[in-house]
Amino acid sequence: MAKIIATINLKGGVAKTTTTVGLAETLACEFDKRVLVIDLDPQTNATTMLIQEEKWRELNNKELTTARLFKDSKLAMNERKFDLRNTIQYGVSSIDKVKKLDLLPSSLELIEIQDNLTSIYRGRFNAITPVDILKRAINEVVDNYDYILIDCPPNLGTITLNGLRISDGYIIPTIPDVLSTYGIPQVVKWISEFSSEIDKEIKPIGIVITKYSSNSSVHKTTIKELELERDVKLFKTKFIQCNDLAKAAEYTEVNTLAKKWGYGEKHYDLFIEFAKEFMGVCNDEFGV
Template identity: 45%
Template sequence: MTQVISIINLKGGVGKTTITVAVAEFLAVEHQKRVLVIDLDPQTNSTVALIGEEEWAKRNQNSQTLHALFKDHIDDTYTFEMEKSIVRKASNLRGGLENLHVLPSSLDFVKIQDRLINIWQTALIRPYDVLKNAVKSHLDDYDYVLIDCPPNLGIVTQNGLNISHWYLIPTIPDHLSTYGIPQIISSVKNFNRKKEGGEVKLLGVVASLYRSSVNRHNNTLDRLAAKVQSGELPRLFETRVPLASKAADATYYDVNGINTLKQKYGNSTENLYGSFQSLTEELLTYVQI
């Protein structure tokens, strides 16, 4: 059974996209899984990291992004085609990975954010059902679907949650980044009341951009661990993704000649490669197809 995981945090800059892209690549390469990344974030970082700016610009111009899907439902037009919009052989590893695909986002999402609530008036469907209706016949083609959600809990994020079995919260282990976790959990619980086909469950919290030498990071992790013990959180992942200079390089698509994950994420003292390898293996123990 396909497992769909939304990656969410209300705060930007917490490593959400880096984790999405890395886990997708590790699932595809080291575990030979069929993976689809759905980029719902208007910043389009996952998209550009997996297909590059040039390919994204071409597809954006040809209405082959999720912006076109939502805009069609607002304007009662028919420009978006799912088959043509899924990018196959994504990633700059080995010139593209056969089993890693991406459904691109668009910067133009920002232009229609305020109009999304009007979808039900033109399309006669619930605003949070748009993505579900579009992808439902394609999900069985994949083992894992990872959804990079925008840093809010609006209609676009709800579309991701509506097709998800799980949601994952990456966070820098500090006060500001973890502050919104209770709000995320509460909002998802409320959304589950109207979700059909089973609730979306919290998979856990992943510490990212972690620095072992910073006391506030370790103190925050202790507090999160206490919440797990009290039952407020289901899980704090044992893997901690370090703050590493290599992380920014790894999301830069226009680097040629990368054939291995170790080339892409290794060669640094922070052991980013080992962290993502461990994180992916840990995720697989909790979410099995």
Template identity: 30%
Template sequence: MGKVIAVVTQKGGVAKTTTTNALAAGYVKKGFRVLCVDMDPQRNLSFSMAADLENSATAYHILRCEVRTQFAIQHTIISDLIASSPLLSSIDLEFTGKNRQFLLKQALEPIVDQYDYILIDSPPNLGILTVNALIASDYVIIPTLSDIYSLHGLVQVHETISFIKQHDNPNLTVAGVLFTRFNPYTRLTRSLLGAAEMVCGNLEIPLFETKIRNSISLTEAQNLQFNIMEQAKHSNGAKDYMALVDELLAKGV
């Protein structure tokens, strides 16, 4: 049975998409079968994986049950992918039914056994798309920057996760909080790391040992649409995300 991992936080620009992309590349490099699902109407993950954005069926179509999930899967430079569509942003208005938060879980059920890992990228809010991602998942990774606003944001995302765990998905586990764009050499970072350890301890959620350093290769890989584990495998970005894959595997994820 494939493990489903959502990359979630309501904070924008904290490397949700970067993390999904690089983790997928890392798991593939280890020989695992990986599917990514882009649940963000901005479609950044789909772009970074050089997906077909014109003619293929998307997450929108599978949520609406217009297309069977199998037929929305594309093979990309990183891994398999179900691309996003800007139409996803209207899902809040389109779906008013009682089971609207279970649409992604239901859509993934027929294909979950074809993969070792299904990674879900989510938009920067805790709306219905993110809720669908959390209900469809076994694990959640919460990326965060080393600034005080991001730490405040942790409390809010933790509340949403706890609510979903209680009501809709008791199996949901926080795999960890992940520091991204990390600069170990500043005093601010060191003091925020201490604060983050305290916040995570209070919330009883783990903080990953692995920290993702600043790495221009991560931005280049997405903008220029290449696989960081192939074309920039010696960069700090590739090394740190491979270390994250190892840490996840060691934790049984």
């Protein structure tokens, strides 16, 4: 059965999506894992990184995205249009050697849908809740994967709750500065309370340092403070600030993972290190 891990941070611009996509591609390409990325962020960045924007627009026009799933929550069962098998995009990535990575794409429409999820169709016995929408939808395919990575929106709304509802744990990508790390205690506390309420453990897997500058005293000080964090461990791998990162986030067809993320002491090597560390932690926590 897949281990389902969410990525979350309330601060935007911390490379949350880049970390999610790079980890997914590395697990699928270098470690032969079957991986599904679920994009719940209405910015759709994970989606457009893994498929061309033109392809995303085509899917969006056909309502083959997570937006259709959440729209259907207001409809009776016999009126629903969401088709999981057709909505999942198989064998995605701009990297030719990545063969085992699938995607459940997002949509800009999630911005509007988010505010209306309290009035969903709850069934004859009032047993369906707003946070169970995604869980009920993907249950049939969970066993097809080794890992499912969920790119959550930078908020604590109902769509984020749907991602956490099915997650075994979560990681928090962050730049090691005050603004990016300020909300981490709130996230950990909030998820812990949600976990207790639904009676399902959602473990804090770790904090991932992104856009790290070894010349920054602020970064060094913040990392020392994060190392003292008792509720969430800090991954050893640190993703350095890299001018080529924005270019890597664009959909450009390449042959290998190294070609996309950079050779030498760049993100290719770091994603290999991080994937190993990530799998090790998951093995310790969940017995993968």
